[in-house]
Amino acid sequence: DAGVTQSPTHLIKTRGQQVTLRCSPKSGHDTVSWYQQALGQGPQFIFQYYEEEERQRGNFPDRFSGHQFPNYSSELNVNALLLGDSALYLCASSLGLLPGTLFFGSGTQLSVL
Amino acid sequence: SQQGEEDPQALSIQEGENATMNCSYKTSINNLQWYRQNSGRGLVHLILIRSNEREKHSGRLRVTLDTSKKSSSLLITASRAADTASYFCATDAGGGYQKVTFGTGTKLQVIP
Numbered sequence: 001d002a003g004v005t006q007s008p009t010h011l012i013k014t015r016g017q018q019v020t021l022r023c024s025p026k027s028g029h030d031t032v033s034w035y036q037q038a039l040g041q042g043p044q045f046i047f048q049y050y051e052e053e054e055r056q057r058g059n060f061p062d063r064f065s066g067h068q069f070p071n072y073s074s075e076l077n078v079n080a081l082l083l084g085d086s087a088l089y090l091c092a093s094s095l096g097l098l099p100g101t102l103f104f105g106s107g108t109q110l111s112v113l
Numbered sequence: 114s115q116q117g118e119e120d121p122q123a124l125s126i127q128e129g130e131n132a133t134m135n136c137s138y139k140t141s142i143n144n145l146q147w148y149r150q151n152s153g154r155g156l157v158h159l160i161l162i163r164s165n166e167r168e169k170h171s172g173r174l175r176v177t178l179d180t181s182k183k184s185s186s187l188l189i190t191a192s193r194a195a196d197t198a199s200y201f202c203a204t205d206a207g208g209g210y211q212k213v214t215f216g217t218g219t220k221l222q223v224i225p
Contacts, residue, residue, distance in 0.1 A: 033212075107154055
């Protein structure tokens with residue numbers, strides 16, 4: 001049973017560039033949430049996707065956008081990268097919209113130079 | 114913004130001792146969960162306690178919840194070196210649309 005997979009593992013970009021991060025949820029899960037975790041901090045909620053629609057959004061600018069595909073996989077896009085976007089980006093999957101356990105991937109470490 | 118705040122921020126104990134971490138949160142919740150994170154990678158779910166529960170056990174873990182004080186504690190008994198990790202509490206306000214908000218974390222070091 002495959003868990004949550006994220007790609008790539010590491011990424012280095014320069015300011016102003018755009019980046020796309022990918023996530024495949026755990027088998028049987030249909031909901032994907034994205035989190036940003038700065039060094040030494042707790043994960044911050046970016047947004048959540050269910051049935052290919054953004055259902056909830058945290059306090060992040062429009063430069064952060066996402067997409068969910070019919071197979072439940074998801075992408076996180078960040079435009080016009082800033083130095084402050086350097087962080088570990090975590091994808092979490094779950095089943096349905098009722099609150100419960102989140103299953104996390106290993107994350108993508110993004111460095112913006 | 115962080116909903117929860119863990120205390121202490123860092124904790125160092127000897128193997129075999131018990132470790133207690135506390136979490137305080139700001140708004141009413143539906144569920145409170147604890148997660149563990151090793152070396153800044155993915156988080157692993159440990160335990161979930163509902164707002165109408167006061168205590169829950171899972172193996173060497175004991176979680177308490179006091180909704181009147183908006184606080185929770187995680188006790189790890191007979192700690193092992195493998196318990197070295199960061200621990201986060203996470204809350205959701207219910208009402209559908211699962212937005213789980215994490216605290217600032219406690220970094221636990223268990224010395225062999």
